[in-house]
Structures are given as structure tokens and as C-alpha cells.
Amino acid sequence: MTETTKQTGPAVIKRFLRTLDGSPGVYRMLDGENRVLYVGKARSLKNRVANYTRLQGHSGRIRRMISETASMMVLTTATELEALLLEQNLIKQLKPRYNVLLRDDKSFPNIMVTKSHDFPQIKKHRGRRSEKGEYFGPFASAGAVNRVLNQLQRVFLLRNCSDSDFESRTRPCLNYQIKRCSAPCVGHISAPDYAGAVRDAERFLRGETTAIQEKLADEMSRASAEMEFERAAALRDRIKALTNVQSVQGVNPQGVPEADVIGLHIEGGQACIQVFFIRANQNWGNSDFYPRMAEDNSPAEVMEAFLGQFYDNKEPPRMVLLSHGIEEGDLMTQALSDRAGRRVQLLVPQRGEKHELVQGALRNARESLGRKMSESATQARLLNGVAEAFDLPAPPARIEVYDNSHIQGSHAVGAMIVSGPEGFEKSQYRKFNIKDADLTPGDDFGMMKEVLTRRFKRLLKEDPERKSDLWPDLLLIDGGAGQVSAVRGIMRDLGVEDVAMVGVAKGVDRDHGKEEFYRTGQRPFALRRNDPVLYFVQRLRDEAHRFAIGTHRAKRAKAFVANPLDEVAGVGATRKRALLAHFGSAKAVARAGLADLKAVDGISDAMAEAIHAHFHERG
Structure with missing residues (x-):
């Protein structure tokens, strides 16, 4: 039976039902092209799937799903609980059309107090809790964590520098000068006193704020009575900072810890x-x-x-x-x-x-x-305006905007941003490290060719039938007639000639508001200076430029701090620190003889040979 005549609907499900028993598990409903329509769990697979063997008694959504079902898959589990966990994993992985789907499943930051050092560090942490330490959170945003960390530093004077910075300090940093650190790195506070400050910070993050405020108030009173007015003022500032932390927390429930x-x-x-x-x-x-x-x-x-x-x-x-x-x-x-x-x-x-x-x-x-609904209505009007301005058959569901960034050809990157009915779709943004070593430095045409070629070759490979929502309806290119012509040639070579594209040039005065728009085979034109579509296109182009610049800066910064030792297999932070402490620089390590490498504490004979071979076989 061919794909075009493959049977769908209740009859398919009835045939499949004969193979099922009363075990718990997870079932998948697939369409004629084996795309997953729905993932569900069941205490009894036979009883649950039997509900789909008729169209009557269901909502319109379920009736459509049953009508489109051409085959099914099941996975049995030992318990219904296992089925629940498996169901949620499959929904997140497969994103079926008929399931409720959480689209923005981001991780949330925590505050972490490290436990691997005599003078613990307080810092922001995101991701798996694999590092040894005490974790407090989650917080709703990085901004919320940063605000609390900023105030906690004022109150408890804990360090936020890395262990390597701590070990290399010979005098206090700026945080000590502005009274946000007690400078344990140079011995300005004893280990027991610093440990007490750490305990107080942890008590505060557990909600034990009253006792800490009373303790600081008693210390301030004693300092004032002993005429240590500078210390009393510092304690007063710490109490004030502690109060500020509590005030920004908003509603603080008493009966819900x-x-x-x-x-x-x-x-x-x-x-x-x-x-x-x-x-x-x-x-x-x-x-x-x-x-x-x-x-x-x-x-x-x-x-x-x-x-x-x-x-x-x-x-x-x-x-x-x-x-x-x-x-x-x-x-x-x-x-x-x-x-x-x-x-x-x-x-x-x-x-x-x-x-x-x-x-x-x-x-x-x-x-x-x-x-959000108001913003979506505004976005819909803008997309309708884009369709009208650029003679598109329908409002674009996906607009892709491309830009390049480099400094005289160095650290070149390409960037793609995406916008649609929901606004900027940041999960769809992509960056491209320019790999063509034969490109002339600063060749924007060559960089754009590489970016578009890589983007659309992958798209053609992954979705040649264009059935996903990853195909753009409109490409916005930064540039005029030359860029549009070049991009059209690239797309023609790839066999993709039906995607609309528009070049956006700054105009004669290179001024916001005087942009000119270029399309293949048509005269350039401009929009009214106060046209909302013009502002929308400007925002798209500015966002692409911002993303490209940020990507370029990150790449440049990474290259700036790159260390040749990072390329040596088996050399992590601890061994790198030992090598640098012994030789003084990565260049000296590269030049060192095998005997000298073996003399470094923490470097085994085998590792010394690996390091020596890495540098000397290369050179």
C-alpha cells in the first residue's frame, strides 16, 4: 500500500487494539508520514486505546487526531508512574501536534556557597548541582539573583572572585575598597570570622533574618558604646542593606516556608x-x-x-x-x-x-x-503590513534576518535571527563561525554565501519536503541591489528560488528613516518615514546587528584569553595551574624539556610525556 493510499482513522486503531493487553504504558499516534500526532499514557493500554476506536463522544481536536492516525506505537512499563515519566519525556522530545506543550522550558539560576575552599565563594549558579556546595533557589531570573548577591555582599562581605583569582591576589581588590568584601585573600579576616559570616549568609538565605538583624544591631551598639564610630557606621550600612534585600522580595508569606x-x-x-x-x-x-x-x-x-x-x-x-x-x-x-x-x-x-x-x-x-494577546494583535498587524509592503501572498510566519560581524576579517561570524507571529523567536537564533580560510578578509559577499549555503543545505537535508515550520517566508538582507543579486544567485545554486527576499539599504544619507528596499527585478522603493512597517524592519535589522556583534565579541574575547595548554588532552584547571606556577607562562611550558615537565608537582611521567609530545610534535 503506498503512502498516498495509507488507511487512517478508527479502523486502523481497531486493528492495532487487538495486539494490546491491560499493561500500563505509553502510546504514540502517528500520521501517514510517521510523524507523531499525540503521546499519551495509560494504566491499561487496551482500555485507553479502545476510546479512540470511534469518532463519537470526542472533542473536535480529538476527532481530527483520530482521523489522521495511520499507525500506532506502544511502550509498556512496569507501573503507571513509569508511564507518566516516559510520556513527559517523549512529549518534550517529539513535540507532538495534539499535546499540550511547554514551549519555554528554561533552567533557573540559584545562589551557591562553595564548600571546596577554606574561604567559600558566593556566586550565581545555573544548571546541574554537580559542584560541591550549598544551593539556594531557584530564583526567577538572573537579574533577581544579581540583586540579591549584590546586597548580600554588602551585608556579609563574602568574596565572589574565582579560586584562581583568590590565590593570585597580593593586595585587596576594588570590592574591598567599596566595602563589599572582607579581603580574605590577603588575610584581612581570619578563617573563623569568615566562616561565621558564611553561616550568617546561609541562615539569611534559609529565612532566619530576625536573629541576624539582632546580632548586627547588638554589634553596632557595642561599637558605638566603645566609640568605634567607623565600625558602627559600617554595621549600620550592613543592616540597611539587609533590610533592602527583604524589601525587594515583595510579598513574604509567613506560613509558607x-x-x-x-x-x-x-x-x-x-x-x-x-x-x-x-x-x-x-x-x-x-x-x-x-x-x-x-x-x-x-x-x-x-x-x-x-x-x-x-x-x-x-x-x-x-x-x-x-x-x-x-x-x-x-x-x-x-x-x-x-x-x-x-x-x-x-x-x-x-x-x-x-x-x-x-x-x-x-x-x-x-x-x-x-x-501578550495585545502584543500578538500588534504583531499580526505588522506582519500584514509587511506582506502588503513587499507584495507577499500572505503575512510571513517566519522572517529570517542575516548579518555578519568581523574586524578586518578577523573572528568573522554570521548571525541569523528569526521573527514571527510571537515576535522574536530567540530559540531559533543561529550563529555561524566563518570557516572558509580562502575568503579575502572583509569579504561580506563571501561570508554571506557561506552562511546561506550552510543554512539551506542543512534545511534541504532535514526537511526536503518543506513540511516543518523551519522554512522562512521572507529573507531580509542587509544591503542593496548587489547583495540581493548575490543572494539570489546563491539560492538559485541551491535550488531554492521561491523564498521571498528583500534587501534593506541605509539610503543616500545612511540615516534611520530613509532606508531603501530592493527586490529582484524591481525598482528600489522607500516607505513613509512614520510607517509602522518601517520601524518594524528597523527593529529586525537592529536585532540582527546586535546578535551578530555580541557573537563576534564573545568569539574575540574567547580567543583573547585562549591558552595553548587548553588544547592539551588531560590538562585541566588543576594541572594547568601547577604548570603555570612552575614555569611562569604557557610559552615556557611549550619550550620545556621532558625532564623539567616531570619535575612539576602533580604531573605524572605519562602526562609529562603527553604534554611534551603535544608541543614538540606540532612544532
């Missing part, structure tokens, strides 16, 4: 979920999410999908407060408790302080969704 507060608001077929992080009786910020859903998804479905995907790579707190209950609360509670290694409560509070916290999250979700 640790919880995530999750509010869901659905309107017009769209959803917003607000998550507030309560830790140590303090509000450590909030973040919003806009899951992909269908109009007929219930709040319980959206909330359950969100919980499973949100906590897939995060440790849940002891309590999760919800605005809407979910159907399988006991199963989700067990899954979250297993992930945390302790009991986790899922609650839908109806009164008291917990209910007020949930209502606050709901209010923020409602307001955030209102703002």
Missing part, C-alpha cells in the same frame, strides 16, 4: 501560567509561560501537562500550590516526590494565606496573557 505557586489563566484559546518561587518564607520572583494548547484543552489537562514537563529537569519544592486541580493528582504527587527524594504536596487551597498566594499568581497570569 517553601513552595512553588502556580496560577493558570486560559482565554481565547491561549494560556498563561505564572510560577512564583517561595523559598525561606521569601518571594524569590516569578516567571511566566505560554504553553501550546488547543481551544478545547481543559485547565486540568493544561496544568497536568505543565507540571510533568516543568519538573522534568528541576527539583520540586516541598509544596506546590495550584490554581486548578488535575485528574491524577496522586500519581503526579508520587512522581514529584520520587524526583525530589522526599514528600511533595500538591494542593489547591481554598482559603487562607495559601489561597491568597494562588490568587496573586492567577492575577499575574491574567494580566500577562492580556498583554
Whole structure:
């Protein structure tokens, strides 16, 4: 049977049902081209899949899904809990069209106090908690962490420098001068006193603020009584900074020491979920999410999908407060408790302080969704304007903008940004390190050719049928007729001639507002100076330029601090530090003889031979 005549619908599911039993597991529904339509879990696969053997009694979304189903796949599991975890993993991996999908599953930063040094460092940490230390968080944003770290330095005078900086200091740094560090690197504070400051900082981050304030107030009173007015003033400033930290935390619940507060608001077929992080009786910020859903998804479905995907790579707190209950609360509670290694409560509070916290999250979700819907309407009008201005058949769903950045050809990079109905899609941004060694320095045409060739060759390989949403409807090129002609030639060589492209040139005065637009085979034209579409195109071009410049600077900075020892296999931070301490520079290490390398503490004979071979075989 060919792909075009492959049978779909309830009859396919009925045939598949005969192969199933009552085991728990996960099922996948696939269309005629083996694309995953839906991933679901079941306590009994046979009973659950049987529900799909008829079209009646389902919502329009489910009826469409059943009608498109051409085959199914199942994975049995030992328990329903395993099925739940597997389901959420597959949803995140496969992104099926008919599932509720959390589109922005980012990690959140923490504050970390290191434990591998006599004088611990306090710093921001994101990602896996693999480094030895005490972690506090999560915080809603890097900005929230930075604000708290800034104030904590004022209060507790803990260092934020790296261990290597600490070891190399011979005199205090600027943080000591501005009273944000006690300078343990040069012995201005003893190890026991510094350890006491670390304990106080950790107590504060656990919410034990009253005792710390009382302790600082007593010290200030004693200093004042002993006429140590400078020390008293410093303690006064530290108390003030501590008060500032508490004030920026916003609403600090007294009866909820640790919880995530999750509010869901659905309107017009769209959803917003607000998550507030309560830790140590303090509000450590909030973040919003806009899951992909269908109009007929219930709040319980959206909330359950969100919980499973949100906590897939995060440790849940002891309590999760919800605005809407979910159907399988006991199963989700067990899954979250297993992930945390302790009991986790899922609650839908109806009164008291917990209910007020949930209502606050709901209010923020409602307001955030209102703002997003307003922005989406504005974006839709702008995309309609782009289609009209550039004679496109329909408003573009994906606009790609390209730019290059280099300094006289060095550290050259290409950059691509993407915009669509939801605004800038930063997860789709791409950077391209220019690899062609034969390019003339500063050859923008050559760089653009390499970038576009790599971009579209990969796209043609991964999606030759153009069935994904990764194909652009419009390319914006920085430049005039020459650039547009060159890009058209590149695209023709690739066999991609039906993607609209527009060149954006600065105009005769190279002034914002006088841009000229170039299209193949047509006269250049300009938009009215106050045209919203003109401002929109300017924002797109400026964003591409910003991203390209940032990428170039990062590459240049990395090259600037590059060390030849980084290229030697097996030489990590500790061995590199030992080699540099012994020889003084990487160049001296490269020139050293084998016997001298073997004499370095921490460098084995085998490693010395590897280092010697690395440098001498190359040269």
C-alpha cells in the first residue's frame, strides 16, 4: 500500500487494539508520514486505546487526531508512574501536534556557597548541582539573583572572585575598597570570622533574618558604646542593606516556608501560567509561560501537562500550590516526590494565606496573557503590513534576518535571527563561525554565501519536503541591489528560488528613516518615514546587528584569553595551574624539556610525556 493510499482513522486503531493487553504504558499516534500526532499514557493500554476506536463522544481536536492516525506505537512499563515519566519525556522530545506543550522550558539560576575552599565563594549558579556546595533557589531570573548577591555582599562581605583569582591576589581588590568584601585573600579576616559570616549568609538565605538583624544591631551598639564610630557606621550600612534585600522580595508569606505557586489563566484559546518561587518564607520572583494548547484543552489537562514537563529537569519544592486541580493528582504527587527524594504536596487551597498566594499568581497570569494577546494583535498587524509592503501572498510566519560581524576579517561570524507571529523567536537564533580560510578578509559577499549555503543545505537535508515550520517566508538582507543579486544567485545554486527576499539599504544619507528596499527585478522603493512597517524592519535589522556583534565579541574575547595548554588532552584547571606556577607562562611550558615537565608537582611521567609530545610534535 503506498503512502498516498495509507488507511487512517478508527479502523486502523481497531486493528492495532487487538495486539494490546491491560499493561500500563505509553502510546504514540502517528500520521501517514510517521510523524507523531499525540503521546499519551495509560494504566491499561487496551482500555485507553479502545476510546479512540470511534469518532463519537470526542472533542473536535480529538476527532481530527483520530482521523489522521495511520499507525500506532506502544511502550509498556512496569507501573503507571513509569508511564507518566516516559510520556513527559517523549512529549518534550517529539513535540507532538495534539499535546499540550511547554514551549519555554528554561533552567533557573540559584545562589551557591562553595564548600571546596577554606574561604567559600558566593556566586550565581545555573544548571546541574554537580559542584560541591550549598544551593539556594531557584530564583526567577538572573537579574533577581544579581540583586540579591549584590546586597548580600554588602551585608556579609563574602568574596565572589574565582579560586584562581583568590590565590593570585597580593593586595585587596576594588570590592574591598567599596566595602563589599572582607579581603580574605590577603588575610584581612581570619578563617573563623569568615566562616561565621558564611553561616550568617546561609541562615539569611534559609529565612532566619530576625536573629541576624539582632546580632548586627547588638554589634553596632557595642561599637558605638566603645566609640568605634567607623565600625558602627559600617554595621549600620550592613543592616540597611539587609533590610533592602527583604524589601525587594515583595510579598513574604509567613506560613509558607517553601513552595512553588502556580496560577493558570486560559482565554481565547491561549494560556498563561505564572510560577512564583517561595523559598525561606521569601518571594524569590516569578516567571511566566505560554504553553501550546488547543481551544478545547481543559485547565486540568493544561496544568497536568505543565507540571510533568516543568519538573522534568528541576527539583520540586516541598509544596506546590495550584490554581486548578488535575485528574491524577496522586500519581503526579508520587512522581514529584520520587524526583525530589522526599514528600511533595500538591494542593489547591481554598482559603487562607495559601489561597491568597494562588490568587496573586492567577492575577499575574491574567494580566500577562492580556498583554501578550495585545502584543500578538500588534504583531499580526505588522506582519500584514509587511506582506502588503513587499507584495507577499500572505503575512510571513517566519522572517529570517542575516548579518555578519568581523574586524578586518578577523573572528568573522554570521548571525541569523528569526521573527514571527510571537515576535522574536530567540530559540531559533543561529550563529555561524566563518570557516572558509580562502575568503579575502572583509569579504561580506563571501561570508554571506557561506552562511546561506550552510543554512539551506542543512534545511534541504532535514526537511526536503518543506513540511516543518523551519522554512522562512521572507529573507531580509542587509544591503542593496548587489547583495540581493548575490543572494539570489546563491539560492538559485541551491535550488531554492521561491523564498521571498528583500534587501534593506541605509539610503543616500545612511540615516534611520530613509532606508531603501530592493527586490529582484524591481525598482528600489522607500516607505513613509512614520510607517509602522518601517520601524518594524528597523527593529529586525537592529536585532540582527546586535546578535551578530555580541557573537563576534564573545568569539574575540574567547580567543583573547585562549591558552595553548587548553588544547592539551588531560590538562585541566588543576594541572594547568601547577604548570603555570612552575614555569611562569604557557610559552615556557611549550619550550620545556621532558625532564623539567616531570619535575612539576602533580604531573605524572605519562602526562609529562603527553604534554611534551603535544608541543614538540606540532612544532
